[in-house]
Amino acid sequence: MNEHPDASITIVGGGSGVGITALLDGSTDIAMSSRALKTDEKMNFETKGMKISEVIIANDALAVIVNPKNKVGKLTHEQISDIYTGKIKNWKEVGGADTKIIAYSRETSSGTYEFFKEHVMDKKNYDATVLNMPATGAIVQSVSQTEGAIGYIGLAYETKEVKQLEVSYDQGKTFVAPSVESAQDGTYPIARPLYYYFDESKSSLVKPFVNYILSETGQKNVLDVGYVPLTK
Amino acid sequence: MKKLINNLIQGLFLISSTVTTLTVLLIVFFLLREGISLFNESPLEGENILAVHSKNKVKTVSAEQIKNIFDRKITHWSEIGGSNDSIILFTSQDFDTYFDADELGSKFEHLPRKIDSLINSTPGIIAVFSKKYIPPHFRGKLVEVPDVSLSSFMSGREWFPTAHPAVQLGVLPLVLGTLWVSLIAILIALPIGLATSIYMAEVASIRMRNLLKPVIELLAGIPSVVYGFFGLIIIVPMIQDIFNLPVGETALAGSIVLAIMALPTIITVSEDALRNTPRAMKEASLALGANRWQTIRRVVIPYSISGISAAAILGIGRAIGETMAVLMVTGNAAIIPHTILQPVRTIPATIAAELGEAPNGGIHYKALFALGCILFVLTLIINLWVEYISRSRKNR
DSSP: OOSOTTOOOOOOOOOHHHHHHHHHHTSOSEEEESSOOOHHHHHHHHHHTOOEEEEEEEEEEEEEEEOTTOOOOEEEHHHHHHHHHTSOOBGGGGTSOSOBOEEEEEOTTSHHHHHHHHHTSTTOOOOTTSEEESSHHHHHHHHHHOTTEEEEEETTOOOSSSEEOEEESSTTSOOBOOOHHHHHTTOSSSEEEEEEEEEGGGHHHHHHHHHHHHSHHHHHHHHHTTOBOOOO | OHHHHHHHHHHHHHHHHHHHHHHHHHHHHHHHHHHHTTTTOOSBSTTEEEEEOTTOOOOBOOHHHHHHHHTTSOOBGGGGTSOSOBOEEEEGGGHHHHSOTGGGOTTSTTHHHHHHHHHHHOTTEEEEEEGGGOOTTOOSEEEBOOOOOHHHHHHOOOEETTOSSBOEEOOHHHHHHHHHHHHHHHHHHHHHHHHHHHIIIIISOHHHHHHHHHHHHHHHHSOHHHHHHHIIIIIHHHHHHHTTOSOOOSHHHHHHHHHHHHHHHHHHHHHHHHHTSOHHHHHHHHHTTOOHHHHIIIIIHHHTHHHHHHHHHHHHHHHHHOOHHHHHHSBOOOOOOSSTTSOBOOHHHHHHHHGGGSOTTSHHHHHHHHHHHHHHHHHHHHHHHHHHHHHHHHHO
């Protein structure tokens, strides 16, 4: 902002779909999205004759967390999915103590709610008994004071009160701990790229901003606010 | 000149009262219009339709069955009255997995044809896609999905407003959760509030009352998110320890927080009612030899019982409408509560948590407004009840 005092940027909240619809309507110059364009959205842009550019500006990863007293240190993709769909109800089914599993999730309005549902649960719906918390801080607080709890939070939300699990996406052959490095080299599976979409005809207007994000200072900011910077 | 000013002031009063009334009516009208438009909407998102292979015998699929199919709980058509084929899922999110981008043409002009041949060659398919991709000579069969109705909305037990491809809108757990939390809250708050108001109105010295009154009024001024945070950090772990529960976010935690929040209302209103007891009546009672406790029990409380009832009902009203504090401590799982030691999800918490991301004008958005209508009806009943009780006091 200091380098471009004449530029003004207004940010409007909403999910990825909201941003992409706004880009289609022409009411925004850049749509930030946590998922790639769907085929039908590409088709909508096509029919309107808009050429859309896609830039990956950062990566996001989710860590699965449990109470520090929990003996379980790693879970497979299928086990996590079964826990959140209500098939697995007790920690002893996945090698832990005989305690009931209390699953915490974010509210339906959160982007991480959808991300987790798509990447970890294969688009199956959450069980009705899963507890919904309004904020990541509330999940950390609850997991730290509930022995049988499991939850998920943004990777960079580091905290000593909870234990991060290693996860496996190949039926338990290799387990990977969540970290900025493992998310960057692609070995940590619960990660996703974050996109900027913009109309190519407006590229002179938005390019300086996009370049800033991709610059070294921009990527340092990415790390500071809790996301995984792009690899050089 | 003086008359002119008088008329002007009267006119201003008239205008402001008209504007207030109109605003209230407009809000109610807007709420009802958005809420009622939910009904007779298809639970499929947007312009979507549901298609199957032409030989499939199934004629209608309910929203609940669609959810179970896409959650892989129903895996064969025979489970819902069809053939023995296993069900194969296809939605517009799967375009990329089923077709190559090149196959579809640069303007996706081949997509309808591709969908048609996919459905025709896959007997077990269930396909959900926008109706603008129905090809001209469609060989598949369109299946009916019953619309959202008032009865399915009110009696449904599953609340998954963002489920894909068919939303589940059952508000029974939310309505019961709201009533349950409020009822327990008032059972906790009423005895404490009543005791405090009796103490302040009849027992306490003037100095004591001047000390207590501002403190209690301070309770009403604390933002509800602070109560919520207090509940999450203090009350939730406490309940977990005391009852030895696997999870502390329960209806009881919400009720305790709400009870604290309802206390100022209950104390202020019932103290006013108690102090309205005519001095002559109390003195008569004392003169007959009754002691102070007997006077309170036999004279003061019976005289002000309708004011105390009004206080209790207003307290319930406060509890039913409270959002943020409840959102933070009740766990928000949309299940029908059987004990007070289970998580619940209330109507205001649901609206607050979900409205921000519900696309404008979509079915989820309308469902939240319909929830708002239910809440409005609940509080309207409570207000009419208070009105009725305070009127019966005047007539006596």
